[in-house]
Amino acid sequence: MQGEQSSRTVQSVQTTIDIVEHLREVGEAGVTDLAAALDHSKGTIHSHLATLLENEYVVRNGDRYGLSLKFLDFGEYVKSQLEIYDVVVEELDDLAAETGEVAQFATEEHGRAVYLYKAHGNQAVNTASSVSKREYIHCISLGKAMLAQFPEERVDEIVDRHGLPAKTSNTITERDELAAELQEIRERGYAVDDEEMIEGIRCVAAPITNDGVVGAISISGPSSRMAGERFEETLPSKLLRSANVIEINAKFS
Amino acid sequence: MQGEQSSRTVQSVQTTIDIVEHLREVGEAGVTDLAAALDHSKGTIHSHLATLLENEYVVRNGDRYGLSLKFLDFGEYVKSQLEIYDVVVEELDDLAAETGEVAQFATEEHGRAVYLYKAHGNQAVNTASSVSKREYIHCISLGKAMLAQFPEERVDEIVDRHGLPAKTSNTITERDELAAELQEIRERGYAVDDEEMIEGIRCVAAPITNDGVVGAISISGPSSRMAGERFEETLPSKLLRSANVIEINAKFS
DNA sequence: AATAATTGTTTGCAAGGGCCGAACGCTCTC
DNA sequence: GAGAGCGTTCGGCCCTTGCAAACAATTATT
Numbered sequence: 001m002q003g004e005q006s007s008r009t010v011q012s013v014q015t016t017i018d019i020v021e022h023l024r025e026v027g028e029a030g031v032t033d034l035a036a037a038l039d040h041s042k043g044t045i046h047s048h049l050a051t052l053l054e055n056e057y058v059v060r061n062g063d064r065y066g067l068s069l070k071f072l073d074f075g076e077y078v079k080s081q082l083e084i085y086d087v088v089v090e091e092l093d094d095l096a097a098e099t100g101e102v103a104q105f106a107t108e109e110h111g112r113a114v115y116l117y118k119a120h121g122n123q124a125v126n127t128a129s130s131v132s133k134r135e136y137i138h139c140i141s142l143g144k145a146m147l148a149q150f151p152e153e154r155v156d157e158i159v160d161r162h163g164l165p166a167k168t169s170n171t172i173t174e175r176d177e178l179a180a181e182l183q184e185i186r187e188r189g190y191a192v193d194d195e196e197m198i199e200g201i202r203c204v205a206a207p208i209t210n211d212g213v214v215g216a217i218s219i220s221g222p223s224s225r226m227a228g229e230r231f232e233e234t235l236p237s238k239l240l241r242s243a244n245v246i247e248i249n250a251k252f253s
Numbered sequence: 254m255q256g257e258q259s260s261r262t263v264q265s266v267q268t269t270i271d272i273v274e275h276l277r278e279v280g281e282a283g284v285t286d287l288a289a290a291l292d293h294s295k296g297t298i299h300s301h302l303a304t305l306l307e308n309e310y311v312v313r314n315g316d317r318y319g320l321s322l323k324f325l326d327f328g329e330y331v332k333s334q335l336e337i338y339d340v341v342v343e344e345l346d347d348l349a350a351e352t353g354e355v356a357q358f359a360t361e362e363h364g365r366a367v368y369l370y371k372a373h374g375n376q377a378v379n380t381a382s383s384v385s386k387r388e389y390i391h392c393i394s395l396g397k398a399m400l401a402q403f404p405e406e407r408v409d410e411i412v413d414r415h416g417l418p419a420k421t422s423n424t425i426t427e428r429d430e431l432a433a434e435l436q437e438i439r440e441r442g443y444a445v446d447d448e449e450m451i452e453g454i455r456c457v458a459a460p461i462t463n464d465g466v467v468g469a470i471s472i473s474g475p476s477s478r479m480a481g482e483r484f485e486e487t488l489p490s491k492l493l494r495s496a497n498v499i500e501i502n503a504k505f506s
Numbered sequence: 507a508a509t510a511a512t513t514g515t516t517t518g519c520a521a522g523g524g525c526c527g528a529a530c531g532c533t534c535t536c
Numbered sequence: 537g538a539g540a541g542c543g544t545t546c547g548g549c550c551c552t553t554g555c556a557a558a559c560a561a562t563t564a565t566t
Contacts, residue, residue: 007303008545010524012553013269017308024330031514041555046515050260055270056363063514063562067331069360069367073385075328077277078320107322110309114322132326261516263553265524284543294526299544316543 015040016048020057020067028066075132079116082107084214087249089117091242092217096121099219099235101226104129106142107215111158113143116215125222127198138164138178139171141193141205145216147178148185149207155182170196190236191216195223202226204236206243210250217243268293269301273310273320281319328385332369335360337467340502342370344495345470349374352472352488354479357382359395360468364411366396369468378475380451391417391431392424394446394458398469400431401438402460408435423449443489444469448476455479457489459496463503470496 018038023029031049035042049065052058059068079085088105095103096119105117112134129135137143137158147155155178164173172178185191193203203226205218219235220226226235271291276282284302288295302318305311312321332338341358348356349372358370365387382388390396390411400408408431417426425431438444446456456479458471472488473479479488 007307008300008524009304009307010265010269010300011522012263012265012524013301013304014308015554016263016266016269017304017310020327024327027334032512042514043516043556044554047261047263047553048266051262051266051270054260054262055267057270059362066334067327069331069362069369069385071324071331072328072367072369073387074273074277074320074324075326076383076385078322078324081280081319109312109322114325116322116325130329132322132329134326261553264551265553268525285541295543296527296545297525300524 012048015044016052019045019048019052023058023065023067028061028064030064034065082116082214083253084208084210084246084250085116087246088208088215088217089119091246092117092119095119095217095219095238095242096124098238099221100124101219101221102127104142104218104220105215106135106140106146106218108137108143108146108213109134111137111161113137113140113146115142123221123225125201127201127220135197136162136165136167138162139167139193139197140218141191141203141220142216142218144181144185144193145191145205145207145218146213148182148191149209149213155179167197168195168199170194172196190240193218193220202231204231204239206236206239208243208246208250210247214250217246265301268297269305272298272301272305276311276318276320281314281317283317287318335369335467336506337461337463337499337503338369340499341461341468341470342372344499345370345372348372348470348472348491348495349377351491352474353377354472354474355380357395357471357473358468359388359393359399359471361390361396361399361466362387364390364414366390366393366399368395376474376478378454380454380473388450389415389418389420391415392420392446392450393471394444394456394473395469395471397434397438397446398444398458398460398471399466401435401444402462402466408432420450421448421452423447425449443493446471446473455484457484457492459489459492461496461499461503463500467503470499 019034022034022037031042031045034045049058053060056070057068058065092103092105100121100123102121102124103119104115106113106115115129115131115133118129118131137147159175166173172181190204190206195202200223201220202223203218203220205216207216208214217239219239272287275287275290284295284298287298302311306313309323310321311318345356345358353374353376355374355377356372357368359366359368368382368384368386371382371384390400412428419426425434443457443459448455453476454473455476456471456473458469460469461467470492472492
């Protein structure tokens, strides 16, 4: 029953985190910039940067500081912890090639969907998603496919935390509407996004489970092509087959 | 004249860093594990983890903590800051396809070489290198190609910091030997690794400069194939042509 | 050229906060 | 149901962090 709030935290660590996130936003900055932006003295910022520099989380070009490639190392490591990643890549490349559309993989973290891989078919349209991008979970098919597998309390927690902001006129913005949709997804076996995130884009998505939800895969494309039998039969069945292949691989590795 | 030592640092930030790096090593751990491993009280570890959790740098499965995908986001960001990355990928894929060997890209950070991309040709042999891996700079062709472009003081700094540890019997372990080699590289225009890092593997590498050194690219393979005219003419010229393409692209973007 | 204005760096000092240790609640095991 | 393990909470002491102001070093201005 971990309450999400009010544990005792370490303030000086928080300022270091603020520094790192500011650098993530602006690319690079000097001591004075950071001191002004984060409302600390120059001396304070300096000693924090010295700590980060000593541990190589930060590099300096002259008098400007930026994030180091150590973050890349950590990122690659975190990705490699997902054992299913390699199989997913293989299957999504196949799906994208067969369908010509965009095929994606995402997982859930802290109540958001995180895109982890994107394969482009030869007719693929570009959307804003990209590796490591975070997105609200209720308005994309990938997210709903995962939500449908979660226990009710967990869904409630996530909605409490992030709300149900509208992205288009089709976005689900009410809790009971969401609950009904999730029920439908469970019955149907896959999730659908009917222009709920981006106007003109429809998606289908299937969850990947392996002793709990590990993520979801999806196919997305323009509504004109995502219609009729293709949208209701062909693509879902391809998708479910791929999800199945991934799950079987995961089970025996 | 930034001395590398003795600036005032923030100790509590250091413990958070220790926690993060420990998690990077063991994958996941509980409060008690961390307290024992890092020699702190459980309470201390707890408040640090709470800070990390609140900022989403860490996830918890039950009572075990692990690094979150936020590191992936930061890693991707840092990679994207290297504007030349996309061109490099394209050129290395070509090089690997043409030659059948392994083609790689690395840059320098904190006196070490950091691999950033690896393309496999159809005869490629597997080496231990991989994206974000750090390696000593003096014993690989990529590293020497970069060192040869640095001012003498910078080379000295790096050697002071990391030394010249031997990896094979061919590794350069003396400063004057290194200086002579770097001079030769400057005259020749590219660097060579003759089994100095791994027995049986030879490489050629060329620096990528754009208002300073941004990295280096290399081709590596088994010594049996990396010999004669191919090693001394064909591969170096292909490599230099690719380096040139990359530099021109970098200049106009 | 000389001076002014910025920058990053250092340091003394005071107060605020981090760390420990012990106690608590919880969940599993035996 | 008692024990051992875990994560969590909390009071209080002491250390350390953070500020402000002075310093150094570079750049802009006159």
